[in-house]
Amino acid sequence: MAKTLSLYVERNTFIHRVDSINKILYVLVSVAIPLILPYKFVAVLLILISISFLLLAKVMRRVIPLIEFSVIILLSIVIIQGLFHAGNKTVAFHIARITFYKEGLSYAFTLSMRVINILLAFAILVLTTKPSELIEALVKKGLSPRFGYVLSSALQIIPQMMSAVGSIMDAQRSRGLETEGNLAVRIRAFFPLIGPVVMGSLIETRERAMALEVRAFNSREKKTFLNERQNLRSDNVIRLILFSILSLSIVLRVLL
Amino acid sequence: MNRIEVKNLRFSYRRGEEILKGMDLTFDSESTAIIGQNGAGKTTFVKLLKGLLKPTEGDIFIKGKNTTEVTVAKLAKEIGMVFQNPNDQIFKSKVIDEVMFGPLNIGQGMEEAKGNSLKALELMELSDKVDENPYDLSLSERKLITIASILAMDTDIVIFDEPTISQDYFGKIRIKNIVKELAARGKLVITIAHDMDFVAEISERVIVLNKGEVILDGSAEEVFLRDDILKSAYLEQPNITQLCKRLGYDRTFLALKEFLDYRLAEN
Amino acid sequence: MKKIIVENLKYRYPLSENLALKGISFEVEGGEFIGIIGRNLAGKSTLCQALVGLVPHFYKGAYSGNVEISGMNVLENNISELSKKIGIVFQNPFTQITAAKLTVYEEIAFGLENMGIEIKETIRRIEYVLHLLDLEKYKDRNPFELSGGQMQRLAIASIIAMKPEIIVLDEPTSQLDPQGSEEVFKAIQSLSREGITIMMVEQKIEKIAQYADRVMLMSDGEVVDFDVPQKIFLRDDLLNYGVQAPVFTRVCRSLNIKNKNTGLYPVTLDEAYELMVRHEQNRS
Numbered sequence A: 001m002a003k004t005l006s007l008y009v010e011r012n013t014f015i016h017r018v019d020s021i022n023k024i025l026y027v028l029v030s031v032a033i034p035l036i037l038p039y040k041f042v043a044v045l046l047i048l049i050s051i052s053f054l055l056l057a058k059v060m061r062r063v064i065p066l067i068e069f070s071v072i073i074l075l076s077i078v079i080i081q082g083l084f085h086a087g088n089k090t091v092a093f094h095i096a097r098i099t100f101y102k103e104g105l106s107y108a109f110t111l112s113m114r115v116i117n118i119l120l121a122f123a124i125l126v127l128t129t130k131p132s133e134l135i136e137a138l139v140k141k142g143l144s145p146r147f148g149y150v151l152s153s154a155l156q157i158i159p160q161m162m163s164a165v166g167s168i169m170d171a172q173r174s175r176g177l178e179t180e181g182n183l184a185v186r187i188r189a190f191f192p193l194i195g196p197v198v199m200g201s202l203i204e205t206r207e208r209a210m211a212l213e214v215r216a217f218n219s220r221e222k223k224t225f226l227n228e229r230q231n232l233r234s235d236n237v238i239r240l241i242l243f244s245i246l247s248l249s250i251v252l253r254v255l256l
Numbered sequence B: 001m002n003r004i005e006v007k008n009l010r011f012s013y014r015r016g017e018e019i020l021k022g023m024d025l026t027f028d029s030e031s032t033a034i035i036g037q038n039g040a041g042k043t044t045f046v047k048l049l050k051g052l053l054k055p056t057e058g059d060i061f062i063k064g065k066n067t068t069e070v071t072v073a074k075l076a077k078e079i080g081m082v083f084q085n086p087n088d089q090i091f092k093s094k095v096i097d098e099v100m101f102g103p104l105n106i107g108q109g110m111e112e113a114k115g116n117s118l119k120a121l122e123l124m125e126l127s128d129k130v131d132e133n134p135y136d137l138s139l140s141e142r143k144l145i146t147i148a149s150i151l152a153m154d155t156d157i158v159i160f161d162e163p164t165i166s167q168d169y170f171g172k173i174r175i176k177n178i179v180k181e182l183a184a185r186g187k188l189v190i191t192i193a194h195d196m197d198f199v200a201e202i203s204e205r206v207i208v209l210n211k212g213e214v215i216l217d218g219s220a221e222e223v224f225l226r227d228d229i230l231k232s233a234y235l236e237q238p239n240i241t242q243l244c245k246r247l248g249y250d251r252t253f254l255a256l257k258e259f260l261d262y263r264l265a266e267n
Numbered sequence C: 001m002k003k004i005i006v007e008n009l010k011y012r013y014p015l016s017e018n019l020a021l022k023g024i025s026f027e028v029e030g031g032e033f034i035g036i037i038g039r040n041l042a043g044k045s046t047l048c049q050a051l052v053g054l055v056p057h058f059y060k061g062a063y064s065g066n067v068e069i070s071g072m073n074v075l076e077n078n079i080s081e082l083s084k085k086i087g088i089v090f091q092n093p094f095t096q097i098t099a100a101k102l103t104v105y106e107e108i109a110f111g112l113e114n115m116g117i118e119i120k121e122t123i124r125r126i127e128y129v130l131h132l133l134d135l136e137k138y139k140d141r142n143p144f145e146l147s148g149g150q151m152q153r154l155a156i157a158s159i160i161a162m163k164p165e166i167i168v169l170d171e172p173t174s175q176l177d178p179q180g181s182e183e184v185f186k187a188i189q190s191l192s193r194e195g196i197t198i199m200m201v202e203q204k205i206e207k208i209a210q211y212a213d214r215v216m217l218m219s220d221g222e223v224v225d226f227d228v229p230q231k232i233f234l235r236d237d238l239l240n241y242g243v244q245a246p247v248f249t250r251v252c253r254s255l256n257i258k259n260k261n262t263g264l265y266p267v268t269l270d271e272a273y274e275l276m277v278r279h280e281q282n283r284s
């Protein structure tokens, strides 16, 4: 039962200690800025900043599989846009007899940068914040615990699926379904997984909801927090910086 | 020959915390029980036999095949295992599909698989639940489904990880008969259980596992005689054995009938 | 005072044709230790769910009758509010883990945080239950990386820590080692002596015989009998209900050794031992 239902990586770094609300704000700001300032270098800059934070938090290794996964999606964006983007005029290059266009590729590049940017910003949030801490922070801000839990589960959906896949695969290979071997075998083993994983997740969600209810989760009482996080002076400073950067980008947008 | 050989087996889930600390064991066609305190490593051990976990050190041979050299799926033709938690084993939404999954994968034809599955379900008295969704059934029924799923595969080696969880008197008898019958048919059966009365009744051989090491290995009489060692391993003697010991009998009685017969002869 | 009042409780699961509970009525006093026994599918777990409000708030379906827990009507209160008065340990410990926390320690804290218990008290209670269930070594472990028995200990610990007035336990020792079960029964007994009401489903008949004040025998959605263990285990028709009397009772029955004062067969090891020794002395 190797179920570790979280992507959180325990490390003792500055990034880990940053208030989770600030991490959420960071995600929002880094999503917003490339939309406000739609220049390629802005997105690239943000990506570099996020990567530095991930390195500082010593969790970059955990991000690599995420990036690998998204490369597949990005590659398909590049190909589709490169070939079929509505504004395609200028020929960029040919592969075999297929023509790629500059406009499409440029658009695909911008889009890819944005996706990677969002992904990395989320990675900072998910990899360096304990789910329980995130719920707590939100509940203290006046959100309902239920919403906090739903949000946190949404962020945990990938490890949850992965652990479900792991235990179902164990059940299947235990009874003779080949899951180990070359790529063809593994692809073939993938299909019998889909149904059980989806159904298993639904049932599990139901069971977890029961577990929460009988532990007074929706009680009207004002909650206490075991590991109450002391507010740090740096929290406000960080918040201020984030807001300033956001404001600055809006000002720039208006001026330029 | 149905044979399992375990040589200098060591295993850890994480570095620095060894769960199994060097086990050397041989199993042949017989009914063996493994007992031991919570966290002793029983489930870990049988998952290693099944190939689901790989040794950190040492080797396991299932009918001569090293578990690190064949896939779990290939091994499944020889060795079936009932998981401790049915939630980890059941994944289909219809009882009959769940039970037929194994037989179909190890090469039984459609008809044969269906026949074997229905027979196994009948043995578990689940014939009227064939078309139900396992998730709507109670824990005891779910456990029986997992047992039926393994019986239908008719493997030479069968492992039961705590088969009697939640079973009532009849359920326990049913499982007891199955274990005995499998052993009588020359299969190699390994059962993990915490119910000492049950263990005393089903096993020819009992192994006590404590903190990742085998501290006792012998016939049920031999093992249940060693009250001191059992206590140190968080175990106890079967109920009737405890009573007879208190009454001052030297013999280890493992069943009520045995004791009553003895008294009758005594008088 | 009556802690639990159940009146003519009927319940049918959605999509199911038969009633799982067919008009159950009983009352339990504060501080009683009640054992619930009966064959598989008798409706034991369903009754447990009905006591804590999972039936009918979580499991819908057809429901009638009345359940009152410590003066609170189950229909009129939600599960979370009820859970402060009545705790439940599920039959499958795996389903009890909330997955909201990453360590055993925090998992136990979860219920207390939700109840707004102050931190000092929370820590005190966690230390207490960790010790009680022998989980100290695993306090920083992810709850999903425990063995089956350890997970069951965690489920029990999480509920005891909430200090409800009533605790419902659905086969809480089914995966525990023999000494672990004995310790849990002892711990539960001392809780009941402190005034906490216990409703425990069990297949371990010898333990129920030893620890329960009264035993409820269930069959096919009904309460067949509800009496002290000596009376319940005297019944000739027990096997029809999937229950075998304790081996101690069966020994004495075969040898016709009764308690002279009550005229009943013994149900525990201690009692059987004493009566058998006295019987031998009388014979010689």
Ligand SMILES: Nc1ncnc2c1ncn2[C@@H]1O[C@H](COP(=O)(O)OP(=O)(O)OP(=O)(O)O)[C@@H](O)[C@H]1O
Binding pocket: A001, A002, A003, B013, B014, B019, B036, B037, B038, B039, B040, B041, B042, B043, B044, B045, B084, C144, C145, C146, C147, C148, C149, C150, C175, C177
């Ligand atoms: N996935 C895991 N990751 C890390 N440690 C684990 C994992 N599974 C089990 N363990 C630990 O390994 C030890 C042995 O566990 P195992 O499940 O083999 O015990 P067991 O003898 O089957 O116990 P039980 O009687 O409670 O089922 C325990 O201390 C347990 O906490």
Ligand SMILES: Nc1ncnc2c1ncn2[C@@H]1O[C@H](COP(=O)(O)OP(=O)(O)OP(=O)(O)O)[C@@H](O)[C@H]1O
Binding pocket: B135, B136, B137, B138, B139, B140, B141, B166, C013, C014, C016, C020, C039, C040, C041, C042, C043, C044, C045, C046, C047, C091
């Ligand atoms: N979720 C469910 N949906 C539909 N029917 C159910 C559900 N859970 C239980 N039942 C049915 O209700 C009846 C009572 O089941 P319940 O689980 O209460 O019995 P039990 O006495 O606890 O049995 P066990 O000893 O197997 O735990 C059974 O017929 C069972 O099949």
Ligand SMILES: [Mg+2]
Binding pocket: B042, B043, B044, B084, C147, C148, C149
């Ligand atoms: Mg185990």
Ligand SMILES: [Mg+2]
Binding pocket: B138, B139, C044, C045, C046, C091, C170
């Ligand atoms: Mg039940």
